[in-house]
Amino acid sequence: MYQLTTTLLALEANVSQGNKTVNNFGDYQIAVVGINGPFVPLYLLLFVLTLTSYLLQTKSLKRNQHILYSLLFVLLWCVILNLLTRIASELPYVNPDLNFANSAFFIVKSFDRTAFTIVLYVELLVMSFIGYIFLETTRAAENVSSQIIDRTEKALVWILGIILLIFIALCSIYFIFGGLMAAKSVDAATSNYLQIAIFLLAGVFFFICSVIISVLLNVFGFRLLISLQESKNKAVEMVHQKEDHDIARIETPKENYTVDIKKAALRRVLILQIGLTASFMFQLIGFIFVALSPVWKYFLVIFFGISNIGIIAFVLLLIGIYNPLREVQRTHSKGEKELKSNLTQFRESTVVTPVSNSETK
Numbered sequence: 001m002y003q004l005t006t007t008l009l010a011l012e013a014n015v016s017q018g019n020k021t022v023n024n025f026g027d028y029q030i031a032v033v034g035i036n037g038p039f040v041p042l043y044l045l046l047f048v049l050t051l052t053s054y055l056l057q058t059k060s061l062k063r064n065q066h067i068l069y070s071l072l073f074v075l076l077w078c079v080i081l082n083l084l085t086r087i088a089s090e091l092p093y094v095n096p097d098l099n100f101a102n103s104a105f106f107i108v109k110s111f112d113r114t115a116f117t118i119v120l121y122v123e124l125l126v127m128s129f130i131g132y133i134f135l136e137t138t139r140a141a142e143n144v145s146s147q148i149i150d151r152t153e154k155a156l157v158w159i160l161g162i163i164l165l166i167f168i169a170l171c172s173i174y175f176i177f178g179g180l181m182a183a184k185s186v187d188a189a190t191s192n193y194l195q196i197a198i199f200l201l202a203g204v205f206f207f208i209c210s211v212i213i214s215v216l217l218n219v220f221g222f223r224l225l226i227s228l229q230e231s232k233n234k235a236v237e238m239v240h241q242k243e244d245h246d247i248a249r250i251e252t253p254k255e256n257y258t259v260d261i262k263k264a265a266l267r268r269v270l271i272l273q274i275g276l277t278a279s280f281m282f283q284l285i286g287f288i289f290v291a292l293s294p295v296w297k298y299f300l301v302i303f304f305g306i307s308n309i310g311i312i313a314f315v316l317l318l319i320g321i322y323n324p325l326r327e328v329q330r331t332h333s334k335g336e337k338e339l340k341s342n343l344t345q346f347r348e349s350t351v352v353t354p355v356s357n358s359e360t361k
Contacts, residue, residue, distance in 0.1 A: 024093040024101055031301045032090050036083050039308050043083070046315060047076045064133055065326055071129060072318055075122045079311055082115035086304070103182040110178030114171045120206055121167050123280055123314060127213050128156055130273055133325065134220035144223065156216065163209050170202055192294060203287030210284060214277040221270045268324040275317045283310035
């Protein structure tokens with residue numbers, strides 16, 4: 001994604017000698033294509049497998065599952081676009097005209113950097129939507145007031161909106177910078193400092209965004225886990241109260257079993273979402289190598305490798321989170337309704353009991 005400028009790229013290129021011109025496609029370009037090329041068919045395969053899975057179970061999916069699958073499809077195609085533009089940015093160096101190759105490189109690179117930024121934003125959207133699911137499931141338990149949940153959801157939307165505006169500004173900078181470099185309006189030394197400044201600014205901003213979203217996501221998830229424990233405590237309390245009142249027939253073992261299923265599924269979801277956060281943070285580590293690239297340009301190849309590994313881990317974890325997350329939503333909704341119904345039945349029976357005994361006497 002983030003290459004150096006004309007001067008650094010030319011270090012690997014063979015310069016023209018007299019009338020003899022040699023191919024500029026050197027070892028660096030080969031390394032970039034080699035580190036990114038194999039991931040393209042891998043993501044295409046993941047898309048086909050995920051689409052097949054989605055079509056097979058589409059009738060049984062609820063609205064949130066459809067949205068999550070849609071985000072996954074968008075993420076996969078953005079990643080594929082990012083890889084293709086990254087590879088395409090190096091292909092102009094097959095042309096013996098180094099000036100043309102450099103100009104074409106910076107133009108295509110603007111699209112590559114934009115695609116990468118979109119990938120990061122879609123990943124943030126995915127994590128935020130999982131947090132939204134946690135919030136709505138917590139709302140169903142009625143252990144947190146709807147007002148607090150509404151305010152939290154609005155805050156999350158505002159955060160994503162602000163991030164989107166900043167991302168749009170970054171993408172605009174990419175194209176402005178790419179245009180200036182293609183037109184040779186900026187000298188090599190200045191462009192180096194500008195690129196490093198842009199990359200470090202983007203890296204710091206991505207890191208802050210990921211921390212904010214990750215903290216919110218973990219807070220929502222563990223609050224839901226506490227909510228489930230409170231539900232189980234209610235069922236246990238019903239058991240003790242049932243010993244003193246034999247009129248209400250409450251199926252507490254069934255309630256405990258339902259809550260245990262929910263907690264087990266939620267624990268798997270929390271583990272996977274922590275993995276999502278870790279894979280996203282792993283991608284941001286790559287910006288360290290971007291900052292080191294003026295020392296050795298192959299640090300950028302390391303950055304590409306880290307980015308690809310982090311994204312593929314994120315996608316695989318996202319695929320793995322579907323079933324346990326659906327189980328949390330399904331069993332929570334069903335279990336909470338049963339628990340509330342039994343609690344209502346129990347309270348009504350305890351009120352009726354004294355009247356019934358007096359009439360018997």
